Amino acid sequence: MATGLAGVLGVSTHRIATFAGDKGKAIVTSIFVFVIVSLSDNTPKQLLEMAHERLLTIIIGTSIAVFVSICLRPVWIGQDLHNQIAANIEKLSQFLEGNFGKMGTLSWTVHGNLLGLCAYKIKALSVYLLHPAQVRYELGRIIVDNERDVENAAECLKSVLRRNPWDGDQVEIMAATTVASLLIDVENICEAVDEVASLDRVTSSWNKAEESTNKCMEVVVTDTEAKGSSSPAVVKRVIDVFWHEGMLKHEAGNGVFDSGKDPGFLDVLDKHPENADRIRNMVSILKRGPISPYISWNIGQPALIPQLLSFHTPEYINELVEADKEGGKMICAGTFLNPGSWDAALLAAGTTLSAMKHLLDGHGKVAYALVRPPGHHAQPSQADGYCFLNNAGLAVQLALDSGCNKVAVIDVDVHYGNGTAEGFYGSNKVLTISLHMNHGSWGPSHPQTGSVHELGKGEGYGYNLNIPLPNGTGNNGYSYAFSELVVPPIQKFDPEMIVLVIGQDSNAFDPNGRQCLTMDGYREIGKTVNLLATIHSDGRLLIVQEGGYHVTYSAYCLHATLEGVLNLPFPLLPDPIGYYPEDESFPIKIIESIKKFQNEEVPLLRSS
Numbered sequence: 001m002a003t004g005l006a007g008v009l010g011v012s013t014h015r016i017a018t019f020a021g022d023k024g025k026a027i028v029t030s031i032f033v034f035v036i037v038s039l040s041d042n043t044p045k046q047l048l049e050m051a052h053e054r055l056l057t058i059i060i061g062t063s064i065a066v067f068v069s070i071c072l073r074p075v076w077i078g079q080d081l082h083n084q085i086a087a088n089i090e091k092l093s094q095f096l097e098g099n100f101g102k103m104g105t106l107s108w109t110v111h112g113n114l115l116g117l118c119a120y121k122i123k124a125l126s127v128y129l130l131h132p133a134q135v136r137y138e139l140g141r142i143i144v145d146n147e148r149d150v151e152n153a154a155e156c157l158k159s160v161l162r163r164n165p166w167d168g169d170q171v172e173i174m175a176a177t178t179v180a181s182l183l184i185d186v187e188n189i190c191e192a193v194d195e196v197a198s199l200d201r202v203t204s205s206w207n208k209a210e211e212s213t214n215k216c217m218e219v220v221v222t223d224t225e226a227k228g229s230s231s232p233a234v235v236k237r238v239i240d241v242f243w244h245e246g247m248l249k250h251e252a253g254n255g256v257f258d259s260g261k262d263p264g265f266l267d268v269l270d271k272h273p274e275n276a277d278r279i280r281n282m283v284s285i286l287k288r289g290p291i292s293p294y295i296s297w298n299i300g301q302p303a304l305i306p307q308l309l310s311f312h313t314p315e316y317i318n319e320l321v322e323a324d325k326e327g328g329k330m331i332c333a334g335t336f337l338n339p340g341s342w343d344a345a346l347l348a349a350g351t352t353l354s355a356m357k358h359l360l361d362g363h364g365k366v367a368y369a370l371v372r373p374p375g376h377h378a379q380p381s382q383a384d385g386y387c388f389l390n391n392a393g394l395a396v397q398l399a400l401d402s403g404c405n406k407v408a409v410i411d412v413d414v415h416y417g418n419g420t421a422e423g424f425y426g427s428n429k430v431l432t433i434s435l436h437m438n439h440g441s442w443g444p445s446h447p448q449t450g451s452v453h454e455l456g457k458g459e460g461y462g463y464n465l466n467i468p469l470p471n472g473t474g475n476n477g478y479s480y481a482f483s484e485l486v487v488p489p490i491q492k493f494d495p496e497m498i499v500l501v502i503g504q505d506s507n508a509f510d511p512n513g514r515q516c517l518t519m520d521g522y523r524e525i526g527k528t529v530n531l532l533a534t535i536h537s538d539g540r541l542l543i544v545q546e547g548g549y550h551v552t553y554s555a556y557c558l559h560a561t562l563e564g565v566l567n568l569p570f571p572l573l574p575d576p577i578g579y580y581p582e583d584e585s586f587p588i589k590i591i592e593s594i595k596k597f598q599n600e601e602v603p604l605l606r607s608s
């Protein structure tokens with residue numbers, strides 16, 4: 001308050017002194033100082049001592065600053081500045097040379113934004129260097145001369161730096177400081193782009209693959225829309241969906257979530273999470289949603305008992321047949337075979353086999369078996385986790401029996417695809433990759449842990465790759481897991497057929513999972529897997545439905561996955577609820593540790 005008052009007094013005195021003219025100013029100021037000194041408790045001697053102390057403090061502080069600037073840290077001139085700028089330009093040149101060539105398809109939006117920002121900064125740099133006061137700099141000429149040839153510019157910049165252009169006068173150094181400041185911005189952007197590029201880890205083959213995807217998926221051209229119309233022909237891609245409404249007849253009952261138990265004190269019980277409603281919505285969204293023009297419907301059919309024996313043991317199948325004859329029972333925790341369930345299970349298996357046969361016979365490239373009850377937990381001799389028959393496993397075996405030498409299974413259901421893994425645990429013809437919540441074993445029906453150490457056995461060692469992800473992994477985490485842990489082994493394995501085992505229970509709102517994917521994440525998964533199929537399996541991709549228990553959002557995530565598979569240039573359906581804050585730092589650490597382990601342990605990944 002005292003300081004403020006003193007300020008007000010000072011300003012007021014100055015104003016009065018100004019009005020008084022040149023002579024009056026001196027008189028007014030003298031009177032003011034005299035009054036202040038008279039009113040204060042300090043004697044003139046004390047005032048002089050105080051002024052002396054203040055002056056000394058200022059001189060010492062200034063001396064230290066000058067000493068540090070000149071002797072200890074002369075950043076504003078000389079080699080340090082040169083090195084700093086050189087490092088930044090080097091980064092810029094690497095960025096210009098590298099990132100334009102290896103830009104991926106997975107995060108174009110992010111790339112686009114960063115590139116836009118970078119272009120803005122580079123433009124600012126070139127405008128600054130074009131200014132008449134600084135145009136003499138060779139660096140400026142290089143950027144201007146090579147405005148349209150960034151790679152050449154990068155080379156020129158490097159060669160100039162080797163000659164050290166900063167040994168100039170003070171004006172040049174000041175100019176260089178401005179250049180450095182702009183380059184620091186560019187450096188930050190380059191680092192961000194590098195980070196995104198490393199998340200994508202896509203090679204130039206991806207760009208070629210995308211082109212070829214566009215070609216191979218363009219299977220139907222509607223003549224009616226093309227003829228007699230000034231608009232260009234409408235090109236449609238198609239996914240062959242295999243479905244039979246008889247699968248809706250499986251009812252797993254009500255209870256506390258999936259337990260089938262009624263404690264007696266709850267007025268309202270849950271429908272079992274694996275209920276018909278979730279599938280009804282998946283059917284209806286494909287029939288009436290924006291993706292419907294891209295869907296071709298095919299009727300599924302029940303599997304025959306002998307067909308089941310290609311994956312399951314006769315004893316196990318007999319157990320299920322007997323259970324059905326006896327009117328049904330709980331086969332294992334949460335897994336209820338009720339009247340109608342066995343027929344639905346046979347339909348699910350047979351419908352998936354029909355979808356695979358459709359591909360094997362060359363009638364289509366992408367088929368989706370929209371089936372329930374799900375199957376990926378069903379082991380050769382054991383039901384588990386709402387699953388009786390392993391629909392995907394049966395389809396994989398059909399592909400092998402039909403002459404396919406290598407089949408890759410990518411399972412993104414939130415739970416470990418233990419049944420499929422178990423079925424091909426000793427085979428080097430089937431590469432099973434499962435991305436799942438790190439839930440571990442859950443009892444006698446699910447003894448497998450899903451850990452990275454379960455790699456297969458015998459010839460199949462290294463052909464079962466588990467990717468247990470932490471809760472909340474989210475879209476970015478999954479994207480990173482795909483680029484680091486899914487794409488590389490698929491590229492090494494080079495499958496002739498790819499099976500995507502899809503569960504929407506990895507979504508952010510699923511009652512059975514905590515992985516926090518949204519529609520964007522599923523869309524990207526669909527796109528990536530389809531690109532892998534285009535590169536490796538002549539586009540042949542079988543998608544098999546597994547879990548996904550949020551009755552409405554699961555349907556949206558299915559829609560998004562198939563949009564991705566279709567490689568559509570923009571989303572057809574906005575996400576109605578999918579906002580989720582992400583923190584991928586922890587999942588990325590886990591993914592890095594899995595990558596390190598697999599690269600050391602898995603022969604397939606070690607081989608060149």
Ligand SMILES: [Zn+2]
Nearest residue numbers: 413414415547
């Ligand atoms: Zn699941």
